[in-house]
Amino acid sequence: MAVRLIKSIPEMQSEAESLRLAGKRIGFVPTMGYLHEGHLSLVRLARERADVVVVSIFVNPTQFGPNEDYDRYPRDLDRDLRLAEEAGADIVFNPSVEDMYPQPYHTYVLVEKLTEPLCGASRPNFFRGVTTVVTKLFHIVKPHFAVFGQKDAQQAIVIQQMVRDLNFDLDIVVAPIVREEDGLALSSRNTYLNPQERQDALVLYRALQKARQLIDGGERSSEVILREMRKIVESVPSSRIDYISIVDAETLQDLRELRGDVLIALAVWIGQTRLIDNMILRGLR
Numbered sequence: 001m002a003v004r005l006i007k008s009i010p011e012m013q014s015e016a017e018s019l020r021l022a023g024k025r026i027g028f029v030p031t032m033g034y035l036h037e038g039h040l041s042l043v044r045l046a047r048e049r050a051d052v053v054v055v056s057i058f059v060n061p062t063q064f065g066p067n068e069d070y071d072r073y074p075r076d077l078d079r080d081l082r083l084a085e086e087a088g089a090d091i092v093f094n095p096s097v098e099d100m101y102p103q104p105y106h107t108y109v110l111v112e113k114l115t116e117p118l119c120g121a122s123r124p125n126f127f128r129g130v131t132t133v134v135t136k137l138f139h140i141v142k143p144h145f146a147v148f149g150q151k152d153a154q155q156a157i158v159i160q161q162m163v164r165d166l167n168f169d170l171d172i173v174v175a176p177i178v179r180e181e182d183g184l185a186l187s188s189r190n191t192y193l194n195p196q197e198r199q200d201a202l203v204l205y206r207a208l209q210k211a212r213q214l215i216d217g218g219e220r221s222s223e224v225i226l227r228e229m230r231k232i233v234e235s236v237p238s239s240r241i242d243y244i245s246i247v248d249a250e251t252l253q254d255l256r257e258l259r260g261d262v263l264i265a266l267a268v269w270i271g272q273t274r275l276i277d278n279m280i281l282r283g284l285r
């Protein structure tokens, strides 16, 4: 069946209401478009568990800082519609900025604490923008569950906290990172990389692999692991580290020793492009 494009918020809301009344289970995949295999894996996962799959495509201005890439963020709705349909989406919801943020606009959702470290430290309003738009999208799409990628690990943790704290009546599903064959995590921002930078970008994955190798060998000191990861990233001249951190996977607080559920996350500039990647290790002793 051809994917249906809905642009109007009231139309999406009444469609969601009718679907719920008809007893249909709505699965939701929020995206900013320019879909790649990572997004499509989320759509396929939603397809397996839902009667109706809604994908939103909305480049959300409130989660970009003033000097970030909002204007040049890649956009291609026709391509996205085709890819979303092939992956099994029933509805693509693509509202306008004017409809999502009618002026004057004054209301934001903020998750405290968890949004301070890691990406929150260098992108101060990022999570406020994400939690605000995701709240709005949840109210509009009324999903029974929503799927987020582990690639944005902190985002998934923040949204799970928000859903618990604000009693949203839906489940959050977190899907594994999808990588290129050589290990680069898929991201719409990879399109910014020139061929040399594309090669250099592999340092993120190589640093994570080094960490895993050390941990498999019994190393539990964050200091030692972080030092080795930094060495790998700094070995390419185009790189600039934003952060490399080893934190508790629930509280996001720094860990000196790796124990329990551990998130190893990094954000690195490759030339003008900021890339993130991570790995979660559970039950370390």
Ligand code: PAF
Pocket: 030, 031, 032, 058, 060, 063, 130, 133, 134, 152, 155
């Ligand atoms: O992960 C993203 O693409 C965005 O942060 C999201 C969740 C669609 C909100 O704009």
